Amino acid sequence: MDLELDKHSIPFDLESTLRCGQLFRWEKQDDWWYGVVEDRVIRTRQKNHILEFEGAPYKFISHYFRFQDNLPKIINKIQRDPFITLAAQTFPGLRLVRQDPWECLISYICATYKNIPAIKKMINELSKRFGDQLTVDNQNYYTFPKPKELAKSTINELRMCKLGFRAKRVKQAAMIVDSNQLDFEKLKITEYKKARNELTQLPGVGNKVADCILLFSLDKLEAFPVDLWIKRVIQQKYANHFERSFIKTISARKSLSQNEYDKISSFAQNYFGEYAGYAQEYLFHFFRSQAHRIDE
DNA sequence: GTAGCACCTCACTG
DNA sequence: ACAGTGAGGTGCT
Numbered sequence: 001m002d003l004e005l006d007k008h009s010i011p012f013d014l015e016s017t018l019r020c021g022q023l024f025r026w027e028k029q030d031d032w033w034y035g036v037v038e039d040r041v042i043r044t045r046q047k048n049h050i051l052e053f054e055g056a057p058y059k060f061i062s063h064y065f066r067f068q069d070n071l072p073k074i075i076n077k078i079q080r081d082p083f084i085t086l087a088a089q090t091f092p093g094l095r096l097v098r099q100d101p102w103e104c105l106i107s108y109i110c111a112t113y114k115n116i117p118a119i120k121k122m123i124n125e126l127s128k129r130f131g132d133q134l135t136v137d138n139q140n141y142y143t144f145p146k147p148k149e150l151a152k153s154t155i156n157e158l159r160m161c162k163l164g165f166r167a168k169r170v171k172q173a174a175m176i177v178d179s180n181q182l183d184f185e186k187l188k189i190t191e192y193k194k195a196r197n198e199l200t201q202l203p204g205v206g207n208k209v210a211d212c213i214l215l216f217s218l219d220k221l222e223a224f225p226v227d228l229w230i231k232r233v234i235q236q237k238y239a240n241h242f243e244r245s246f247i248k249t250i251s252a253r254k255s256l257s258q259n260e261y262d263k264i265s266s267f268a269q270n271y272f273g274e275y276a277g278y279a280q281e282y283l284f285h286f287f288r289s290q291a292h293r294i295d296e
Numbered sequence: 297g298t299a300g301c302a303c304c305t306c307a308c309t310g
Numbered sequence: 311a312c313a314g315t316g317a318g319g320t321g322c323t
Contacts, residue, residue, distance in 0.1 A: 021318070108318080115317045118306045164304025169320085206320050227318040255319060257298060284318080300323090309315075 001058060003051045011071050013093030014046040020285040022097055022216055024107055024120045025127075025144070034136075036127070037064060038100055039143050041136040055136070066095050069221075078272045078279040083237050087286035096216065096281055101184040102177060103144045104217035109169050109204035111212075118162075125161035126150075150174035169204030176202060184218065192220050207261045215277040224268040224276040226261050228254070233287050234264055241267060 005012050018026045018033055026035035032045045037056070044053040044061075053061055062068070071093070079085045099107075110122045123144070130145035130153060150158075151174040158167035176182055182202070187195045195218065199210040211225035226234075231250065239247045242263075250260055272279040 109320095111317095112319045113303080113317060114305080114319095115307065117308095118317075121306080159304080162305060164306095165302090165320095166304075204320065208319060212318075225318075228316095229318070253299085254316090259297075288318095302322090303320090306317085307315100308317100310313095 001053055003053070003058065003061075005049045005051055010067050011093045012046075012051065012065065012067065012095060013091065014044060014051065016091045016094040016285065017065065017097065020091070020094055020281060021116055021288070022281070023099070024116070024123045034139075034141070036134070036141050036143055039132070039134075041134050041141045043136070064098055066098055069095065071095065074275045074278050078275050078282075080271060084272070084279055084282065087282040090286055090289075091282060094282065094285065096221070096278060098219070099217040100144070101187075101213060101217040102147060104213050105173060105177070105199075105202070105205070105209075106144075106150070106170055108209045108212045108216075109173060109202075110163060110166050112166060112204065112209065122162050122166075126158075126163075129157065129161060147174050147178040151178035166204060172203040173205070187214075188218050192222055195220065196223075207258060207265070211265065215280070221275050221277045222269055222273075224265045224272070224280045226256065226264045226268075227284070229284050229287055229291075230280060231256065231264070233283050238267075238271075241271070 014033065018035070023035070025037075026033050028034075032043050035042050035044075040055050040060075042053060042055040042061075044051065046052070056064075075088050079088065106126075107119070107123055111119045114122070124142075127142035127144050130149040131142035134141045134143065150170060153171060153174075155167045155171060158170055163170060182198075187198060190198070192214065195214060196207070196210045199205050199213055200207065205213070208225050208227055211223045214220035215223040215225060224230075234242075235247060235251055246260075246263070250256060256264070268279065269276045
């Protein structure tokens with residue numbers, strides 16, 4: 001199916017959206033992108049203002065790529081200074097993507113202390129071992145495992161998927177989700193701070209992972225995850241918004257204490273406003289792309 | 297309340 | 311080559 005994006009006045013750039021680091025399950029072959037989303041294999045490419053896609057109806061695609069987000073309005077709201085303005089202008093059409101909360105939870109537990117290529121590998125191994133096989137264009141793809149499959153897995157099997165110390169956390173989190181002790185739908189309508197507190201009860205879920213889940217899968221666009229790269233952005237570009245001693249303290253160490261994290265995150269939420277999460281996405285992608293080549 | 301450190305494994309660096 | 315380094319942090323002391 002073809003979709004004319006201009007006609008619907010939907011700024012969208014497939015390439016930067018799929019490369020920005022939020023997603024771990026898309027691969028490019030020739031000039032088509034292939035990705036497994038829920039129980040589908042989606043094939044898509046963009047030429048100028050035409051988005052071609054197969055494997056899902058328009059409604060699914062539009063929901064996934066958040067076409068209903070009014071991007072011009074959002075960018076207008078977050079443009080508080082020249083740096084964020086430049087970041088947003090460098091990647092026009094970059095959008096957040098609406099992920100499945102369960103997949104997002106496990107993916108970001110796995111993302112702890114790993115780089116993006118390694119995270120992709122772990123997720124693919126998990127899917128191959130515990131997911132369902134789908135065949136498209138004579139190639140095999142695997143769905144992300146259901147909660148039950150990971151809940152009944154053994155730590156050893158999980159470790160064979162290269163999870164390392166994350167294996168135990170993934171199994172425990174899976175058991176909690178599988179036994180319905182966590183209601184994602186309810187979290188969507190729960191106030192941000194309360195929802196985050198609930199998520200951080202899970203093993204392997206600290207502030208950062210919780211904020212990723214809230215932003216990428218639970219529609220909390222005000223969430224502002226602070227990772228290593230965002231910490232660097234703050235140190236280098238937003239230091240004047242903090243006490244000198246604070247910047248000095250966080251610069252001396254690699255990881256942030258809970259309080260330091262909250263200080264940075266709530267600054268950004270106040271500064272960028274209700275769409276702080278979009279600001280995070282642009283800052284993260286822009287700063288990384290400046291620092292070195294994008295992983296692929 | 298903060299500080300320090302271990303943690304699995306991988307990709308990239310020199 | 312191959313050891314060293316740091317990675318979309320969290321949990322424990």
